[in-house]
Amino acid sequence: MKLTPEQRAQFERDGYLFFPGHFSPEETKVLTEAVPDLYSKRAAFNVREKGSDAVRTNFAAHLISEPFARLARHPRMVEPVMDLFDEAVYMHQFKINGKMAFEGDVWQWHQDYGTWLNDDLMPTERAMNVAIFLDEVTEHNGPLMFIPGSHRKGVVDAKHDLTTTSYPLWTVDNDLIRQLVDRAGGKQGGIVSPKGPAGSMILFHSCLVHASGSNLSPFNRVAVYLSLCAVSNHIRRHQRPEYIAHRDFTPIEVLPDDCLLTPYPVEVPWKDGLPESALRTSPDLIETVEA
Ligand code: SIN
Ligand code: MN
Numbered sequence: 001m002k003l004t005p006e007q008r009a010q011f012e013r014d015g016y017l018f019f020p021g022h023f024s025p026e027e028t029k030v031l032t033e034a035v036p037d038l039y040s041k042r043a044a045f046n047v048r049e050k051g052s053d054a055v056r057t058n059f060a061a062h063l064i065s066e067p068f069a070r071l072a073r074h075p076r077m078v079e080p081v082m083d084l085f086d087e088a089v090y091m092h093q094f095k096i097n098g099k100m101a102f103e104g105d106v107w108q109w110h111q112d113y114g115t116w117l118n119d120d121l122m123p124t125e126r127a128m129n130v131a132i133f134l135d136e137v138t139e140h141n142g143p144l145m146f147i148p149g150s151h152r153k154g155v156v157d158a159k160h161d162l163t164t165t166s167y168p169l170w171t172v173d174n175d176l177i178r179q180l181v182d183r184a185g186g187k188q189g190g191i192v193s194p195k196g197p198a199g200s201m202i203l204f205h206s207c208l209v210h211a212s213g214s215n216l217s218p219f220n221r222v223a224v225y226l227s228l229c230a231v232s233n234h235i236r237r238h239q240r241p242e243y244i245a246h247r248d249f250t251p252i253e254v255l256p257d258d259c260l261l262t263p264y265p266v267e268v269p270w271k272d273g274l275p276e277s278a279l280r281t282s283p284d285l286i287e288t289v290e291a
Helices: 005-014 025-032 035-040 066-071 075-085 112-120 174-183
Strands: 016-019 046-048 055-059 089-097 107-110 127-133 144-146 159-161 169-171 201-205 210-212 223-230 282-286
Touching (some): 035 089, 075 089, 107 112
Antiparallel strands (some): 016 201, 055 089, 159 169
């Protein structure tokens, strides 16, 4: 799947592209049905909400569950990203965010590349975020909020927030958010929230400033977030464990387009639990960044 010149221009301008209903209800169901088993596991890869048992984020499902291993190789997801980067990509991070009914907590304003730079020493912004909705996203269940065009600011100031939620994040302060929203149109389009049926997909730039509110509705908002990094741009530091920031920089080889409905063989090396190596960190290991 290639992007049109109009889509490329839109991505450059706004920092995101929205594909409503990109995966069919049958394809999405295969993924949705695999989530409860993953979320039920008492393991490091399930981060629960502060003071609650609800899963906030689940890591590395593509190494544990076959349906998600197939999604990680889906041409409808991977090819547009390769097209934009004009390079092969590897999986830097794979999350299934719960944002569960009544319990799903906020994600503060942030840029993902800020974390990848500060924590993982990823050299440049050549990594893409992909969101795939496993539930319908409405104005009620904590949709993502984007500040269109904010990616063009590059990396902005951020501070490491270790207290607001159960998951540490490099967050952007309110004054800067106010400025960015004003610059993007203020009340007229300065914040947008793509909403749509389960199976919808968003590609968004790693410097796009984004957030989401809590989910006080009775409807879950489960969504997959994949981060695909250009192979030449792989991370240089292993300060975070491998199940969060992957260290296998092998280019993704895509499967056929029907891979969510046809059980092509895929490897799920962590299906019986995380190996000890996936939990290890080596904060001092810094690979030289080639010129
Ligand atoms: C994220 O930014 O990584 C998650 C945002 C969300 O799930 O709303
Ligand atoms: Mn994010």
